[in-house]
Amino acid sequence: MVSFSERLTVAPDVLFRLVGDEGVLLNLNTTLYLGLNPVGTRMWHALTSASSIQAAYDALLAEYEVEPAQLRPDLEEFIQRLLGQKLLVAGPAIEASHEPA
Amino acid sequence: MTGVTDLLETATSGSSSFEAGAGPRYRYGVYGMVISSDTPLDLPSDTHGGLARVECVNASAIAYLAATDRRGDNGDADSWYRYVVLRDGSTYVRWRTIGEFLVAADGRRIMFRRFDQASLESFQVYLLGQALSFALVRQGFEPLHATAVVVDRRAVAFLGSNAFGKSSLAACFLEAGSRLLTDDLLILGESRNRLLAYPGPPRLKLFPKLARRFFGQDATNRVHMNPDTDKLILPIEERRRHGRPIALDAIYALAAPRDACRTLCVSVERLSPREAFLELLKGTFNRRLVDQPRLQRQFGFMARLADLVAVKRLTYPRAIDRLPEVREAVRADLARDARPALNIQPGFLD
Numbered sequence: 001m002v003s004f005s006e007r008l009t010v011a012p013d014v015l016f017r018l019v020g021d022e023g024v025l026l027n028l029n030t031t032l033y034l035g036l037n038p039v040g041t042r043m044w045h046a047l048t049s050a051s052s053i054q055a056a057y058d059a060l061l062a063e064y065e066v067e068p069a070q071l072r073p074d075l076e077e078f079i080q081r082l083l084g085q086k087l088l089v090a091g092p093a094i095e096a097s098h099e100p101a
Numbered sequence: 102m103t104g105v106t107d108l109l110e111t112a113t114s115g116s117s118s119f120e121a122g123a124g125p126r127y128r129y130g131v132y133g134m135v136i137s138s139d140t141p142l143d144l145p146s147d148t149h150g151g152l153a154r155v156e157c158v159n160a161s162a163i164a165y166l167a168a169t170d171r172r173g174d175n176g177d178a179d180s181w182y183r184y185v186v187l188r189d190g191s192t193y194v195r196w197r198t199i200g201e202f203l204v205a206a207d208g209r210r211i212m213f214r215r216f217d218q219a220s221l222e223s224f225q226v227y228l229l230g231q232a233l234s235f236a237l238v239r240q241g242f243e244p245l246h247a248t249a250v251v252v253d254r255r256a257v258a259f260l261g262s263n264a265f266g267k268s269s270l271a272a273c274f275l276e277a278g279s280r281l282l283t284d285d286l287l288i289l290g291e292s293r294n295r296l297l298a299y300p301g302p303p304r305l306k307l308f309p310k311l312a313r314r315f316f317g318q319d320a321t322n323r324v325h326m327n328p329d330t331d332k333l334i335l336p337i338e339e340r341r342r343h344g345r346p347i348a349l350d351a352i353y354a355l356a357a358p359r360d361a362c363r364t365l366c367v368s369v370e371r372l373s374p375r376e377a378f379l380e381l382l383k384g385t386f387n388r389r390l391v392d393q394p395r396l397q398r399q400f401g402f403m404a405r406l407a408d409l410v411a412v413k414r415l416t417y418p419r420a421i422d423r424l425p426e427v428r429e430a431v432r433a434d435l436a437r438d439a440r441p442a443l444n445i446q447p448g449f450l451d
Contacts, residue, residue: 013393015400015401017400017404018404019374019375019378019408020373020408022373022374022375023375024375024378024400024404026396026397026400028393028397031391031396033382033400035375035376035378036375037375
């Protein structure tokens with residue numbers, strides 16, 4: 001399992017588009033298409049824009065009325081699936097001082 | 102990605118890697134394209150082409166040697182269908198009893214050869230359907246596997262794979278006075294801030310039972326699509342077809358036959374944009390070309406389309422006698438959703 005201290009980025013050759021309020025993904029290398037429901041789409045945005053998974057988790061916890069004990073495994077499962085499909089890649093978190101303004 | 106204007110420029114400039122023949126003498130309009138051919142085709146003359154150009158040239162067997170000599174791309178050379186992408190990017194396709202085609206890598210030219218046992222009508226179905234789809238995709242278009250009719254001055258498309266019932270449903274609409282826009286292959290494009298559906302060849306492919314039901318006994322005395330099917334090619338007379346581009350109002354994705362078998366009633370369900378996107382992807386006409394630039398363009402096109410057009414799942418029992426009921430359900434659904442023509446932002450094809 002990936003550490004929450006790591007940061008997730010969109011894998012090369014993966015396309016993401018919003019259709020309505022839902023996301024669709026294509027991995028050009030595997031030709032896999034995937035659809036995300038509105039919650040999954042929000043998770044995707046949070047994960048791919050945050051400096052770390054922990055930061056994304058904190059943002060989602062603040063945004064949704066959800067217990068930490070429920071959000072954490074849901075997010076972990078979501079991340080595992082996206083990593084498994086090679087749609088996201090994990091790397092070191094961005095240091096606070098290095099975050100873009 | 103290439104826009105419509107760019108397509109026209111590239112279609113009329115540059116040189117083809119194909120050898121020049123006698124040169125095309127006939128000009129036709131279909132799917133919004135100008136088709137020029139050195140051989141007469143059963144198509145309307147060029148009245149509304151302009152999206153792009155495709156040149157069709159009759160060529161003898163020697164022109165296909167590079168493709169037919171090659172082994173291993175698509176297995177058995179005696180199989181019904183053979184498909185090879187050659188080193189120069191051109192595409193060779195062949196149907197055993199129909200003919201063979203070589204589509205240039207830039208999609209601007211198709212060389213063709215009709216086999217002796219194929220009727221002209223049958224050959225043209227493959228030339229202007231499957232073979233042409235390679236040229237369209239190569240030129241940056243995304244054809245949909247759909248049949249479209251004009252209902253109350255709006256185009257309505259039925260999306261689905263082979264044997265999903267697209268043509269049968271269209272025939273039922275024609276019986277009630279609607280006009281045929283296209284059968285099997287649908288090209289969408291933008292013009293004057295509207296999403297337009299373009300007319301295809303004036304013919305419909307139907308099994309004899311359905312042809313008899315909707316067009317009378319005489320309709321069954323027609324040419325078969327190929328020797329291995331009972332499906333007939335029915336020419337559609339001018340008064341029953343719509344020959345100009347027209348605004349697209351809705352796409353109905355037909356339920357797969359196996360799902361339709363389980364239902365007793367007619368239902369129309371509006372799909373979310375995400376569901377619509379996936380249905381549109383499944384409804385692509387040409388699944389063979391899967392290079393990354395094509396997939397990338399297709400992804401953007403389908404996502405944009407899913408945002409712009411109402412896509413609905415249409416489920417109904419597969420029984421001829423129920424088709425009028427399906428037709429009325431679609432009409433009622435269209436009336437509920439009646440709205441002005443869609444406005445498309447510039448750059449739709451980007």
